[in-house]
Amino acid sequence: MTPLAALTEGASFITVPVPLGDRAYDILVGRGLIETAGTRIARLGARAAAIVTDEHVGPLYAGLLAGALEAQGLRTSVVTLPPGEATKSYASLERVCDAVLAAKIERGDLVVALGGGVIGDLAGFAAAVARRGVRFVQVPTTLLSQVDSSVGGKTGINSRHGKNLVGAFHQPSLVLADTALLDTLPVREMRAGYAEVAKYGLIDDERFFSWCEANWQGVFAGGPERDEAVAQSCRAKAAVVVRDEHENGDRALLNLGHTFGHALERITAYDSARLVHGEGVAIGLALAFRFSAALGLCPPSDAERVEAHLSAAGLPTRLAHVPGGCGTVDDLLDAMAQDKKVKGGALTFILARGIGQSFIAPGIEADKVRSFLDSELDPSRS
Amino acid sequence: MTPLAALTEGASFITVPVPLGDRAYDILVGRGLIETAGTRIARLGARAAAIVTDEHVGPLYAGLLAGALEAQGLRTSVVTLPPGEATKSYASLERVCDAVLAAKIERGDLVVALGGGVIGDLAGFAAAVARRGVRFVQVPTTLLSQVDSSVGGKTGINSRHGKNLVGAFHQPSLVLADTALLDTLPVREMRAGYAEVAKYGLIDDERFFSWCEANWQGVFAGGPERDEAVAQSCRAKAAVVVRDEHENGDRALLNLGHTFGHALERITAYDSARLVHGEGVAIGLALAFRFSAALGLCPPSDAERVEAHLSAAGLPTRLAHVPGGCGTVDDLLDAMAQDKKVKGGALTFILARGIGQSFIAPGIEADKVRSFLDSELDPSRS
Ligand SMILES: NC(=O)c1ccc[n+]([C@@H]2O[C@H](COP(=O)([O-])OP(=O)(O)OC[C@H]3O[C@@H](n4cnc5c(N)ncnc54)[C@H](O)[C@@H]3O)[C@@H](O)[C@H]2O)c1
Ligand SMILES: NC(=O)c1ccc[n+]([C@@H]2O[C@H](COP(=O)([O-])OP(=O)(O)OC[C@H]3O[C@@H](n4cnc5c(N)ncnc54)[C@H](O)[C@@H]3O)[C@@H](O)[C@H]2O)c1
Numbered sequence: 001m002t003p004l005a006a007l008t009e010g011a012s013f014i015t016v017p018v019p020l021g022d023r024a025y026d027i028l029v030g031r032g033l034i035e036t037a038g039t040r041i042a043r044l045g046a047r048a049a050a051i052v053t054d055e056h057v058g059p060l061y062a063g064l065l066a067g068a069l070e071a072q073g074l075r076t077s078v079v080t081l082p083p084g085e086a087t088k089s090y091a092s093l094e095r096v097c098d099a100v101l102a103a104k105i106e107r108g109d110l111v112v113a114l115g116g117g118v119i120g121d122l123a124g125f126a127a128a129v130a131r132r133g134v135r136f137v138q139v140p141t142t143l144l145s146q147v148d149s150s151v152g153g154k155t156g157i158n159s160r161h162g163k164n165l166v167g168a169f170h171q172p173s174l175v176l177a178d179t180a181l182l183d184t185l186p187v188r189e190m191r192a193g194y195a196e197v198a199k200y201g202l203i204d205d206e207r208f209f210s211w212c213e214a215n216w217q218g219v220f221a222g223g224p225e226r227d228e229a230v231a232q233s234c235r236a237k238a239a240v241v242v243r244d245e246h247e248n249g250d251r252a253l254l255n256l257g258h259t260f261g262h263a264l265e266r267i268t269a270y271d272s273a274r275l276v277h278g279e280g281v282a283i284g285l286a287l288a289f290r291f292s293a294a295l296g297l298c299p300p301s302d303a304e305r306v307e308a309h310l311s312a313a314g315l316p317t318r319l320a321h322v323p324g325g326c327g328t329v330d331d332l333l334d335a336m337a338q339d340k341k342v343k344g345g346a347l348t349f350i351l352a353r354g355i356g357q358s359f360i361a362p363g364i365e366a367d368k369v370r371s372f373l374d375s376e377l378d379p380s381r382s
Numbered sequence: 383m384t385p386l387a388a389l390t391e392g393a394s395f396i397t398v399p400v401p402l403g404d405r406a407y408d409i410l411v412g413r414g415l416i417e418t419a420g421t422r423i424a425r426l427g428a429r430a431a432a433i434v435t436d437e438h439v440g441p442l443y444a445g446l447l448a449g450a451l452e453a454q455g456l457r458t459s460v461v462t463l464p465p466g467e468a469t470k471s472y473a474s475l476e477r478v479c480d481a482v483l484a485a486k487i488e489r490g491d492l493v494v495a496l497g498g499g500v501i502g503d504l505a506g507f508a509a510a511v512a513r514r515g516v517r518f519v520q521v522p523t524t525l526l527s528q529v530d531s532s533v534g535g536k537t538g539i540n541s542r543h544g545k546n547l548v549g550a551f552h553q554p555s556l557v558l559a560d561t562a563l564l565d566t567l568p569v570r571e572m573r574a575g576y577a578e579v580a581k582y583g584l585i586d587d588e589r590f591f592s593w594c595e596a597n598w599q600g601v602f603a604g605g606p607e608r609d610e611a612v613a614q615s616c617r618a619k620a621a622v623v624v625r626d627e628h629e630n631g632d633r634a635l636l637n638l639g640h641t642f643g644h645a646l647e648r649i650t651a652y653d654s655a656r657l658v659h660g661e662g663v664a665i666g667l668a669l670a671f672r673f674s675a676a677l678g679l680c681p682p683s684d685a686e687r688v689e690a691h692l693s694a695a696g697l698p699t700r701l702a703h704v705p706g707g708c709g710t711v712d713d714l715l716d717a718m719a720q721d722k723k724v725k726g727g728a729l730t731f732i733l734a735r736g737i738g739q740s741f742i743a744p745g746i747e748a749d750k751v752r753s754f755l756d757s758e759l760d761p762s763r764s
Contacts, residue, residue, distance in 0.1 A: 094472045101543035129511070132538060132549045133628075156514060161483040167514045168550065246515075 014231040018151065018238045020245060023171040027151060027238070029231040031222075033178040034061060034139065038068035041137055044173055046110040048075040049137075050103040052096055052123035053114040054083040057141050060184055065114055065139065077103040085270055087118050088157040088164075096126035100134070110135050110173070116142035116189075117149035117277075121167070124155030128170035138175040142185055143193025144278055146177040147200075147233035152241040152251075162338065163262075163270070169246055177234070179226045190220060191314045192278025195257070197229050198309060199285060200236040203253050206356030208232055213309050220313075256350040256358050257284030263335035264319075267326050274323045282315035283322070288358075291372050292351045302354045319376050329373045333366065396613040400533065400620045402627060405553040409533060409620070411613040413604075415560040416443060416521065420450035423519055426555055428492040430457040431519075432485040434478055434505035435496040436465040439523050442566055447496055447521065459485040467652055469500050470539040472548075478508035482516070492517050492555070498524035498571075499531035499659075503549070506537030510552035520557040524567055525575025526660055528559040529582075529615035534623040534633075544720065545644075545652070551628055559616070561608045572602055573696045574660025577639070579611050580691060581667060582618040585638050588738030590614055595691050602695075638732040638740050639666030645717035646701075649708050656705045664697035665704070670740075673754050674733040684736045701758050711755045715748060 013030025028040070041049065049069050053062050058080040069076045079099035081087045100111055111134060113123035120138050127136035138150035156167020182190065194216065201209025211232075218225025237254065244251040261277070261284030268274040289306045292298035307317045319326045326332065336347060346363040353359070395412025410422070423431065431451050435444050440462040451458045461481035463469045482493055493516060495505035502520050509518035520532035538549020564572065576598065583591025593614075600607025619636065626633040643659070643666030650656040671688045674680035689699045701708045708714065718729060728745040735741070 090472055090476045097541060097548050098543065101541055101547055125511075129507075129538075129548050129550055131547060132536070132551055154514070156511075159479060159483055161480065165483055165513060166479050166511050168511055169514055 014227060016231055016234040016238060018171075019242055020171060023153075025171060025173055025175065027175040027177060027231075027234045029146070029177045029179060029227050029234065031178065031180040031227070033176045034065055034181065035068060037065055037139065037176055037178075038070075038072035038074070040174065040176065041069060041110065041112070042072035042074060044110065044135065044137070046074065046108055046135070048103060048105055048109040049077075049112050050100045050105050050110070051076065051078045051112045051114050052081070052099070052119055052126070053078065054081050054087065054116075054119050056083045057115045057119070061141065061181060062114060065112070069112075075103075081119070081122070083118070085118060085158070085272065088122050090157060090166075092122055093126055093129075093157055096123060097130045100126055100130045105130065105134050107131055107134055110137055112137045112139060113150075113172075114139045114141065115145070116140065117145040120145050120150050121155050121164070122157060124153075124170055124172065125157060125167050128155055128168035133170070135173045136170070138172045140175065140177055141181045143182055143190055143230070144196055145193075146179070146182070146230050147193060148196045148237060150175050150177070151234050151237045153245070154247075163265075175234075177230055179222070179230055182226065183222055187220075187314075188276065189278075192276045192281075194219065194313050195278040195282040195285065195310065195315055197233050198306075198313070199254075199256055199281065200233050202285060202289075202306065202352065202355055203236070203256050203358045204356050205236065206354075208236070209309075209355050213305075216309070216313050252348075252360050253350055253358055256352070257281045257286075257288050259336060259347070259349055260284035260287040263332055264322055264326055266335040266338065267331055268322060268324065279316050282310045283317055283319065286310060286317035287319075287376065288350060289352055289355075290376070291349070291369075292353070294372050294375070295351070295368065298352050298354050298357075302352070305355065319373075329370055329377060332373055333370060336369070396609060398613055398616040398620060400553075401624055402553060405535075407553060407555055407557065409557040409559060409613075409616045411528070411559045411561060411609050411616065413560065413562040413609070415558045416447055416563065417450060419447055419521065419558055419560075420452075420454035420456070422556065422558065423451060423492065423494070424454035424456060426492065426517065426519070428456065428490055428517070430485060430487055430491040431459075431494050432482045432487050432492070433458065433460045433494045433496050434463070434481070434501055434508070435460065436463050436469065436498075436501050438465045439497045439501070443523065443563060444496060447494070451494075457485075463501070463504070465500070467500060467540070467654065470504050470546075472539060474504055475508055475511075475539055478505060479512045482508055482512045487512065487516050489513055489516055492519055494519045494521060495532075495554075496521045496523065497527070498522065499527040502527050502532050503537050503546070504539060506535075506552055506554065507539060507549050510537055510550035515552065517555045518552070520554045522557065522559055523563045525564055525572050525612070526578055527575075528561070528564070528612045529575060530578045530619060532557050532559070533616050533619045535627070536629075545647075557616075559612055561604070561612055564608065565604055569602075569696075570658065571660075574658045574663075576601065576695050577660040577664040577667065577692065577697055579615050580688075580695070581636075581638055581663065582615050584667060584671075584688065584734065584737055585618070585635050585740045586738050587618065588736075590618070591691075591737050595687075598691075598695050634730075634742050635732060635740055638734070639663045639668075639670050641718060641729070641731055642666035642669040645714055646704055646708055648717040648720065649713055650704060650706065661698050664692045665699055665701065668692060668699035669701075669758065670732060671734055671737075672758070673731070673751075674735070676754050676757070677733070677750065680734050680736050680739075684734070687737060701755075711752055711759060714755055715752060718751070 111127035153171035261280035289303035535553035643662035671685035
């Protein structure tokens with residue numbers, strides 16, 4: 001097989017391989033990839049493709065993508081769902097599976113997810129279960145999905161018992177991260193995705209965090225820095241996924257900022273008017289570093305640097321920044337206790353000894369969390 | 383680990399290993415296994431078990447099984463669904479996943495399917511997707527599920543586009559086939575399962591088919607022949623599954639009798655008052671052998687032997703035996719063409735050169751099928 005990087009269609013792009021044995025695939029990152037998606041996807045050997053998208057993204061890009069696929073002789077259909085987190089439901093799963101089966105997608109054919117993380121998670125799950133598994137391609141259209149949700153094979157829907165509680169591990173056959181698609185993304189969504197970009201530096205790559213501090217404006221503006229940031233994030237996530245595909249250990253580091261973040265999402269009832277996932281993560285990252293500092297694990301100056309950078313990029317970093325408030329310390333602790341990372345009463349956090357030095361800290365006592373949150377909620381501090 | 387066969391709880395039983403690498407498991411076959419299920423299931427290291435059952439089976443056996451589990455300190459819950467094929471739906475999937483999550487089943491814990499193939503397929507699928515996969519144990523309670531559906535890891539639900547079109551490959555951690563549970567099974571269900579038992583002989587084991595001819599009454603009566611027949615069927619199915627876990631080749635042999643059988647089920651609208659799956663399979667087996675004979679592949683005497691044995695066991699063997707009729711030749715061909723085994727216009731059949739000598743025959747021309755069905759529908763023949 002010709003290495004994908006050696007092919008010459010369209011503009012130049014970066015290839016990030018995800019070496020997962022017989023489930024290995026490439027992530028291509030670059031501007032304009034969607035225009036040449038036809039040849040790349042046809043090369044996977046499918047005869048038909050069912051595009052899954054949402055009502056924001058479909059009108060902008062589904063025609064372009066469908067045209068590119070049809071031009072290569074792929075029988076193409078499109079199913080369009082309402083945008084938003086509520087779309088990650090059993091009812092949508094049924095709708096997408098029905099559309100995939102109606103489109104006579106066979107085991108060799110493809111489901112193509114064209115959208116943000118909501119569409120990627122839903123369409124990937126439908127691909128995992130329709131005919132007990134058909135292949136799928138991710139064409140992520142948000143920064144968050146390009147740097148996070150489209151990589152790693154976690155797919156799923158939400159349950160009344162919590163987010164992402166029903167799903168499958170199902171790796172895509174190809175990820176096309178066309179960074180030009182982000183030009184139409186609302187800036188708030190751009191920022192939310194950026195919190196995950198910064199997270200990769202904070203986890204284990206101080207150099208990348210420094211690069212972010214120097215180059216974040218280019219990421220937002222759509223210069224070559226954007227492609228670099230997406231590619232580097234994908235490399236970071238791919239490396240963790242390859243070490244721990246089914247999330248039994250290491251992969252938990254990716255949850256840096258997420259224990260607090262998820263609690264805030266829960267408290268704001270997943271109301272995106274109040275808080276989107278990436279905003280919760282941004283506050284969570286700042287809290288994880290301040291908590292690490294409070295525990296004497298991490299220099300306070302590192303926690304300050306984290307907060308300063310996220311703020312510069314327009315992200316919230318304090319509990320007080322949650323529109324409508326975030327309740328009491330008990331509300332927060334309750335919301336955290338519902339998180340799946342809670343085992344046997346004690347809380348597991350991802351903490352840090354400094355920027356780029358995060359680690360899994362199981363068995364953090366509730367008392368320590370409580371007094372930290374007390375100080376965070378104290379208006380004299382925030 | 384102690385080999386399970388060496389353990390002494392309860393009466394003696396037969397162990398059939400399914401050597402699938404890191405997904406290997408044992409099938410235990412014997413009378414009274416449910417009473418000692420607690421120790422066996424506790425040995426898997428779970429702390430909680432969610433039993434999934436139906437309204438026929440639950441009242442008979444769920445209390446016994448739950449008691450056995452609770453006696454071993456497993457936190458146990460029961461969710462009971464309506465009996466019947468309609469239960470293999472998205473709505474039931476949601477109900478079971480909700481129950482599993484409400485019972486706080488974690489990745490190390492268990493879903494336990496207590497019922498026939500409907501419950502096994504549904505609960506297995508829920509286990510595959512709840513928290514992106516928890517372990518499950520099959521306690522099959524019909525002959526069909528003991529010899530067929532509980533072995534091999536195919537799980538799923540039905541879609542408006544066809545049966546079993548949405549699901550997952552998810553191997554159980556243990557199968558407990560308690561043959562005493564079949565004592566309460568309606569004889570019609572017993573016969574339907576028996577068609578699958580006979581099928582294993584017909585596929586590739588003439589000796590087993592001869593054994594069936596001599597011993598089938600003991601299988602129905604519940605003597606040691608029943609355990610033998612279940613164990614031998616499980617061995618046969620396990621061998622095929624191990625060769626072809628994800629149904630890319632060989633596993634298709636298990637569909638002997640099923641191309642015709644599925645068409646008949648479709649024509650009778652899956653109305654179990656008219657035809658249950660195993661009855662369709664019985665007619666399908668007889669047809670597959672007569673078709674093989676008509677094509678000059680198989681001695682007519684073998685086809686007659688197949689029909690004679692299935693009839694002796696009280697099973698239908700002719701299109702004319704379908705209550706309410708089976709429509710015209712075109713109806714049958716249409717119904718067959720909808721089957722997933724149809725590729726590129728030509729029909730794939732499982733045919734036989736004799737009893738125990740089945741093979742995959744792709745590309746059978748519709749004309750040949752048509753003239754065979756014509757002769758079968760001709761009242762002067764049947
Ligand atoms: N699978 C994983 O590993 C993983 C990881 C992180 C997050 N997630 C999931 O991802 C989801 C969040 O993803 P998201 O932030 O991409 O949200 P999203 O999919 O809801 O997209 C955000 C909004 O942007 C719109 N949009 C998308 N692309 C656009 C474009 N190019 N131009 C204009 N508008 C566009 C969407 O219609 C939507 O309104 C959550 O459900 C979360 O659970 C999954
Ligand atoms: N996963 C696979 O590989 C596979 C293989 C073959 C069939 N199947 C599926 O299996 C299903 C059919 O399974 P089935 O024939 O077991 O049907 P079933 O589960 O509907 O059970 C048949 C009937 O018997 C009742 N019953 C079950 N056990 C009983 C007992 N011990 N005493 C009294 N009543 C009892 C049930 O309530 C039901 O009414 C179909 O949905 C088919 O698609 C799956």
